[in-house]
Amino acid sequence: MHENEKARQALQEGNMEEAAKALHKAIEEDPNDPVNFINFGNLLAGVGEEDRALQFYQKALELDENAATAYYGSGNVLYNQDKMAEALTMYQQALKAGLDDPNLHYMMGLVYYQSGRIPRALASLKRALEQNEGDTEARFYYGLCLAQSEQIEESILEFERVINENEEHADAHFNLGVAMIYQEKAEEALNHFEKALEIQPDHMLAANGKKRVEELLGN
Structure with a gap:
C-alpha cells in the first residue's frame, strides 16, 4: 500500500x-x-x-x-x-x-459576498450550484445575493428550497421573514421570525424583526 x-x-x-x-x-x-x-x-x-x-x-x-x-x-x-x-x-x-470545483466556486462566492461584490458572488455561487445543486449553504448565500440585488421573488424561491433541505436553517427563516415584509405579508413574516427564534433563541435580528412586525400588526 x-x-x-x-x-x-x-x-x-x-x-x-x-x-x-x-x-x-x-x-x-x-x-x-x-x-x-x-x-x-x-x-x-x-x-x-x-x-x-x-x-x-x-x-x-x-x-x-x-x-x-x-x-x-x-x-x-x-x-x-x-x-x-x-x-x-x-x-x-x-x-x-x-x-473547476463546486467547493472552490462556493468559497470564491463567500469572499465576493463578504467584500460586497455581489454580482461576482452571484456568478460564483451560481456556478457552485450548477455543479452541486445539493449544496444548501451555497444556495442560502445565492439567495442572499439575489435579495441584495433586489430580486426578491427569486430569493424567496431559494430560501424556501434551503428550508426544504434543512428546516432548521434559522438564517433562511429570518431572511424569508424579511422578504415577506417587502411583499407586505406581515403574518407570514412573523411566522418565519418566530421559527428562526424557535431554532436559535438568541437570533437578535429575528427578535428585532418579530418585534417590528408585532408593532405593525398591533397598529
Whole structure:
C-alpha cells in the first residue's frame, strides 16, 4: 500500500499521528512530488496548524506552479485567518490552474459576498450550484445575493428550497421573514421570525424583526 493510501486510511480512522507518519515517509520517498506536500498541508490545516500548512502548500507550488489544489488549500487557510484579499488571490490562481470545483466556486462566492461584490458572488455561487445543486449553504448565500440585488421573488424561491433541505436553517427563516415584509405579508413574516427564534433563541435580528412586525400588526 502506498504511503498516501496509508495516510488516507489512517485519517478515515481518525489516527492523525499515523497519517502524519505515512505522509512524512511519502515525502522522504519522493521529495519532488507536490501531491505529498499538498496532502501534508491538508493534514496540518485540518488540525489547526495553519502557518505550517501554508509552508507545505508553498513547497508544493515551488515544485509545480500549476498545483491547483495547493492554491485552494492556501486560500482556505487564509480565509480562516480573515485574510480575504489574499484568500481570493489564491482561489483565483486555483481556478486559473484548472480547478473547476463546486467547493472552490462556493468559497470564491463567500469572499465576493463578504467584500460586497455581489454580482461576482452571484456568478460564483451560481456556478457552485450548477455543479452541486445539493449544496444548501451555497444556495442560502445565492439567495442572499439575489435579495441584495433586489430580486426578491427569486430569493424567496431559494430560501424556501434551503428550508426544504434543512428546516432548521434559522438564517433562511429570518431572511424569508424579511422578504415577506417587502411583499407586505406581515403574518407570514412573523411566522418565519418566530421559527428562526424557535431554532436559535438568541437570533437578535429575528427578535428585532418579530418585534417590528408585532408593532405593525398591533397598529
